[in-house]
Amino acid sequence: MRLRPLPTAILLMSLIASGCRKPQPEPIRYNLGELAPAPDWDRLHAFQRTISREDFVTLLDDVYGEAERKTWQSTISIRGNAAEITTSTADPSAPSFKLHFTEYASTSPPRTWRSAAELNFSPAPLSLPLHDLKIAIDPGHIGGEWAKMEERWYQVGEDTKPVMEGSMTLAVAKLLKPRLEALGATVTLVRDSEEPVTDKRPEDFLPEVIESLRAQGIDPENPPSPAFSPRRQAEKRFYRTAEIRARATKINTIIKPDIVLCLHFNADAWGAADEPLFSTNNHLHFLVNGCYSQGEFSLDDQRLDLLENLLQRNHSEETALSDTLAATFAAESGLPPFIYPGTNARAVGTTSYVSARNLLATRLYKCPTAFFEPYIMNNAEVFERIQHPDKDPKKSIFQEYADAVTEGLATYYRHHRTQ
Numbered sequence: 001m002r003l004r005p006l007p008t009a010i011l012l013m014s015l016i017a018s019g020c021r022k023p024q025p026e027p028i029r030y031n032l033g034e035l036a037p038a039p040d041w042d043r044l045h046a047f048q049r050t051i052s053r054e055d056f057v058t059l060l061d062d063v064y065g066e067a068e069r070k071t072w073q074s075t076i077s078i079r080g081n082a083a084e085i086t087t088s089t090a091d092p093s094a095p096s097f098k099l100h101f102t103e104y105a106s107t108s109p110p111r112t113w114r115s116a117a118e119l120n121f122s123p124a125p126l127s128l129p130l131h132d133l134k135i136a137i138d139p140g141h142i143g144g145e146w147a148k149m150e151e152r153w154y155q156v157g158e159d160t161k162p163v164m165e166g167s168m169t170l171a172v173a174k175l176l177k178p179r180l181e182a183l184g185a186t187v188t189l190v191r192d193s194e195e196p197v198t199d200k201r202p203e204d205f206l207p208e209v210i211e212s213l214r215a216q217g218i219d220p221e222n223p224p225s226p227a228f229s230p231r232r233q234a235e236k237r238f239y240r241t242a243e244i245r246a247r248a249t250k251i252n253t254i255i256k257p258d259i260v261l262c263l264h265f266n267a268d269a270w271g272a273a274d275e276p277l278f279s280t281n282n283h284l285h286f287l288v289n290g291c292y293s294q295g296e297f298s299l300d301d302q303r304l305d306l307l308e309n310l311l312q313r314n315h316s317e318e319t320a321l322s323d324t325l326a327a328t329f330a331a332e333s334g335l336p337p338f339i340y341p342g343t344n345a346r347a348v349g350t351t352s353y354v355s356a357r358n359l360l361a362t363r364l365y366k367c368p369t370a371f372f373e374p375y376i377m378n379n380a381e382v383f384e385r386i387q388h389p390d391k392d393p394k395k396s397i398f399q400e401y402a403d404a405v406t407e408g409l410a411t412y413y414r415h416h417r418t419q
């Protein structure tokens, strides 16, 4: 019997079924910062037509880019009434994201936090200026047994108390919490002990840092200096990156505060931790998110994070808040402002105490964030105050810190909430 030839359509279908499949598109490759997840650009759809072209460009020029450098322009272009945003600098085939501007005045964007003017007034008496406000206090670093690893530890001789930044910020946070609650706020400490928030530990990062060292042409068995040993690299990944990322997840998905207060003490380089150098400097500054270099704009996760901060309008709230906190902190402590000499920060706000800088915490925390950098921990007078807080002729340095923050918040919310 002669076989009839198969019709072409059936032939094609059987070819496809037998494995001659349509090629699947390759997943997009991204250029990412340390431990960053692949960016989900769909997050920006919620902000379509919420900002005017003028406000968008002004924020990039005056806050999020470096001063005078237009560092944003290689990854974001303005075309008519929309911005074309590069989604991957590693993959030219990745489609860009189109953000449409509103043709009218910018509108209130979707976000989980409320500005001072948006808080409930029901009724907030003058004695409760923080009524209805949700505050997260983030005591910087970890302290305790982790302080040496964090390089936030020094000691003078064996008879003095070790100076540990993460323990001191926690002490201030614990003084601060009841004070702010007494003024009506709901307060959550991002950590309330000298333990990490992340459940990762340095050894979890050993395999990936060994791989990364090899990729850089460094023999992990024979690093050029102790700083490049796999153990040290894994420690840094743990306390500098994984820990801040875990805090960001807790803040953004569980606490969802209206503001975050990141408490720190500043320091100058002190050399050997058991024989520290002292500094004659002592000053105060505050940091808000901004001042991204061209290299930082080209990291796909960082560009998305900064755009989210920009579109949520974190800047005006966090800068006005920081300016008020700076004024009360300067009055309480007598500290002069610190002005950044380089290009990695730029002055913002109306006092000379506030600068924009791209820190992991200020970038990832999705609400207005005041980042405190008062006192030089290895200034001789500050050292004495830390050693003997009960005998301080002024007042305890921790009490002074907590008083300045409390006064600043009360002043800010008294003036800015709608009554």
Ligand SMILES: [Zn+2]
Binding pocket: 140, 141, 165, 264, 265, 266
């Ligand atoms: Zn610090």
